[in-house]
Amino acid sequence: GAGVSQSPSNKVTEKGKDVELRCDPISGHTALYWYRQSLGQGLEFLIYFQGNSAPDKSGLPSDRFSAERTGGSVSTLTIQRTQQEDSAVYLCASSLGTASYEQYFGPGTRLTVT
Amino acid sequence: AQKITQTQPGMFVQEKEAVTLDCTYDTSDPSYGLFWYKQPSSGEMIFLIYQGSYDQQNATEGRYSLNFQKARKSANLVISASQLGDSAMYFCAMREGRFSSGSARQLTFGSGTQLTVLP
Numbered sequence: 453g454a455g456v457s458q459s460p461s462n463k464v465t466e467k468g469k470d471v472e473l474r475c476d477p478i479s480g481h482t483a484l485y486w487y488r489q490s491l492g493q494g495l496e497f498l499i500y501f502q503g504n505s506a507p508d509k510s511g512l513p514s515d516r517f518s519a520e521r522t523g524g525s526v527s528t529l530t531i532q533r534t535q536q537e538d539s540a541v542y543l544c545a546s547s548l549g550t551a552s553y554e555q556y557f558g559p560g561t562r563l564t565v566t
Numbered sequence: 567a568q569k570i571t572q573t574q575p576g577m578f579v580q581e582k583e584a585v586t587l588d589c590t591y592d593t594s595d596p597s598y599g600l601f602w603y604k605q606p607s608s609g610e611m612i613f614l615i616y617q618g619s620y621d622q623q624n625a626t627e628g629r630y631s632l633n634f635q636k637a638r639k640s641a642n643l644v645i646s647a648s649q650l651g652d653s654a655m656y657f658c659a660m661r662e663g664r665f666s667s668g669s670a671r672q673l674t675f676g677s678g679t680q681l682t683v684l685p
Binding site for chain 1: 570599601603608609610611612613616618657659661671672673674675676677678
């Protein structure tokens with residue numbers, strides 16, 4: 453079946469602009485995660501959604517970052533007033549639920565802020 | 567303190583030989599899970615293997631095995647019979663808390679080890 457998809461694959465934006473990154477999880481997966489990977493680094497957790505529960509936003513680096521998940525499926529990560537330090541690959545993952553240990557990752561969106 | 571430490575930024579191995587990638591972790595939670603992911607140059611994260619903190623046996627998946635030493639808080643990945651396609655970045659990760667409780671759901675990743683398999 454189809455895996456996790458993300459769009460766009462690449463995004464170049466000017467400093468100060470807002471960007472939206474999209475994630476389409478695997479059908480039936482109730483848990484959705486956003487991570488950020490800066491160049492040459494490991495992944496940094498940003499936010500997590502599980503079903504209809506309130507999201508875990510503990511990893512968001514500033515209030516310029518927000519995310520929503522509509523209808524328990526597609527998620528959008530929004531970065532307002534982008535800064536150069538926001539440049540990174542943003543990875544989305546989904547899993548069957550909290551009891552499932554395996555997270556399936558999408559291909560990521562490479563964001564470059566100029 | 568770092569929760570996941572990978573001390574080898576880069577490793578080389580000859581094709582067909584075995585290689586061990588090191589990972590140590592730090593947690594006070596008795597319930598946790600340890601993961602290894604592979605990230606080729608194409609960028610996708612590929613799940614390789616999982617070890618639960620209460621698992622008695624070391625996890626194995628094909629050519630991958632996890633050398634779990636709980637007292638030493640070590641979860642090294644062993645790749646046997648290396649192949650050229652194994653060249654990639656390898657990440658160790660941990661999830662804390664019981665899975666059924668839904669707590670601490672996210673993964674904490676190490677900084678990774680770049681493995682290069684030589685022909």
